[in-house]
Amino acid sequence: MPADFDVVIVGAGAAGLSLAYHLCAPGSAVPLSVALVDAPPGPLRAPPRTWCFWEPPGGDYDPVLAASWPRLRVRAADGAPTVARLSRLRYKMLRSDAFEALVERRLSRTPALSRIEATVSAVRDRPSGGGEVLSRDAYGERVLVRGRHVFDSRPPRRLPPARTTLLQHFTGWFVRTERPAFDPATADLMDFRTPQPAHGLSFGYVLPLDTRTALVEYTEFSPAPLDADGYRRALRHYAHDVLGLGPLRVTAQEHGVLPMTDGRFPPRQGRSVYRIGTAGGATRPSTGYTFAAVQRQSRAVAERLRAGRPPRMPLPYGRRARAMDAVMLRALDSGRVDGADFFGRLFRGVPGERLLSFMDGSSRVHEDLLVGLRTPVAPMLRTVLELPFRTRRDPPAAPLPPSPADHEESTP
Known part of the structure; x- marks a missing residue:
């Protein structure tokens, strides 16, 4: 027999878990029955990953942050540093396993929430109203879940038509060095002392957890990802030749591919079916940041549903922000601007917190x-x-290629 709910959420990544978290907050005016459908343990379930965002201290997820930083640094190709000292904001790092545990504690206290492990094959409207999720459980049995509103957080299978399409792709190592090598109060947001690709740009990214432990990433904005050997060579060069870290141990690694496109991601795929997360346009085209927009999107949807009103999907970024992103992407893709010089100019010439507001799409016209x-x-x-x-x-x-993450201990 099909199961019926007020709300069905497909996928338990950042977008799906965030929506469930906000829907199940205490004090709802209208009690809601919620189903969270996620793939069984295995290759279809997302691996552990890291999300970064900025906000004032004291946010909902502060108790489970891996780290936060009051200073951000950008290094030019010649190594010249620009340091932004944040007074009102913090740059925050959240690991998915800690976030999932936090959300699970809230969900476990919500009797009206059901967790369903099943592999989803289709999400669609029902002719009689509402939506339905077709899936199969780990034993191959058919599972049909129905809801008045269905929110699909699965990544898009294809990118939409666009004037410009690039990918932000990266691989990162969690490293442990033999000697102190990092400043725990300063995150390196962009380090352009990396060989630049023929098309696009590349940079290093360093998030210290203590003086000997950090996430060290190599990132490119370009039309296509590298192969595994390409990322390994780039990371070895950055860690050893650029950063001079010396002997180190890699305790884990992660990989990701994010769309950078001025294509339009429709927030709805039916009368009662909505797209959230990257598929709902939450990834900022010019930077790849997603988590903060997911929180805005989730809070807005949850507030309306908890008040007994129909959902209204907010645009994660306004028209002005999307227009500026389209210009930046086209200028970068055409080669009219040098990517390293472009971002270096911004960080040298704009106060740090003003620039972060701009990157988040919350700046005002005169600031833009x-x-x-x-x-x-x-x-x-x-x-x-x-x-x-x-x-x-x-x-x-x-x-879009999948974004697997391997967890290992090795010496590169």
């Missing part, structure tokens, strides 16, 4: 104009004039 003056004006204006005449096309690439 001040930021724009720190970019290469002529190439950007040329791109602004060109964009209306460019046609949105299907990306030439195949569907």
